[in-house]
Amino acid sequence: MTNWPTKKLGEICEIEGGDAAPQDKTIFENGTIPFVRMQDLGRYHITTNLIETVDKITNEALQKFRLKIWPKGSILLPRSGSVYMNHRAILGIDACVVSHIAILTNFSKEILNKYLFYYLTILDIGRFGTQTTGIDSISFSQLGRLKIPLPPLNIQQKIVERLDAIKKAQELNDKQIELAEELFQSLLHRELDPKGKNWEMKRLGEVANFQYGYTESAKERGNFCFIRITDIDDNGELINLDKKYIQADEKEVLPYILEKSDLLIARTGATFGKMLYFDSVEPSVFASYLIRVKPNKNIIIPKLIWLFSRTSDYWKQAWNLMTGSGQQQFNANKIKRIKIPLPPLETQQKIVEKLSAVQEYKKKLVQQKELLKELFESVLHKSMAGKFD
DSSP states (O other): OOOOOEEEHHHHSEEEEOBOOOSOGGGGTTOOEEEEOHHHHHHHSEEEEEOOOSEEEOHHHHHHTTOOOBOTTOEEEEOBSSGGGOOEEEESSOBEEBTTEEEEESOOTTSOHHHHHHHHHTOOGGGGOEEETTEEEOOHHHHHTOEEEOOOHHHHHHHHHHHHHHHHHHHHHHHHHHHHHHHHHHHHHHHHOOTTTTOEEEEHHHHEEEEEOBOOOOBSSOSEEEEOGGGBOTTSOBOOSSOOEEOOOHHHHGGGBOOTTOEEEEOBSTTTTOEEEOOOOSOEEEBTTEEEEEEOTTTOOHHHHHHHTTSHHHHHHHHHHOBOSSSOBOOHHHHTTOEEEEOOHHHHHHHHHHHHHHHHHHHHHHHHHHHHHHHHHHHHHHHHTTOOO
């Protein structure tokens, strides 16, 4: 707690709403004026510089519908439909704004707009709102009654500078992650493209064996970790959150116990074809909606197959082979037909090492991203509590 005075939000700024979005799509063709929709706010989630929008409106439409252009520096937050998502943004450009979003402007001299923005990010505004016809919302009067602590301006500035410095580090780290992914994709295409390399092309069925997983209900505890489709992330790596287990006799599940470098492929649902490279040391069994691929290591390095599963060539083949009119099915007989380039083992090793090095670098950046997020949250809450040690 602090001894800072407080004022209601409505006393330190003006709170208004955006305009109803014109329904004629042609209005947004060749437009030049940014039009902020909820999806734009959601894409950023939390930002001090919202500058990109999906839609831009024409000057003619601006006049016809009497839309208002809100100034750069205005604070945006949801007021209906996505209140509980707690999106927050500062406009980095002059822009029109949709009616589902509240706009804070004309801040009093006793508050910095960036300090107010940062303070609003720690508030779960949804708990102050209501639901009408199943849609969460918060009224202008409810927003206006929110109490805002007002430290002296020099303290506000200090808080902003501390948080801005971490935000800057986060942005630089995010850019490095983006560049690392671009490098990975570029190398992936270049290294695994068989054109002009005189490599054999083999079907997966010629270089690996296949096995369906174990049928059992997942539990919170057990002696084997139970790997399911939902445990594989979009990058084909194991998610270590919300792990599930089974309690089973080792002899019974012995054929399903995973070994390092095993590959698992999702065979059904929207994520069919997604492949995991298993490298965990935790005793684990794989579930029935997964297929284990056991490559012949005398012919092909398992990780090369996993890397190939990240290419457009793999996914093009997977989509062409997919069966099932409703639930998408990707059974072993189909997977066996996927063609994969087969360079010499020495070349395979070099390719795997090169691409793995980039992935390890990106993994460290992602870990850094989490640490920076934790640091930002810690500094934010301490600063708002008046703690500056």
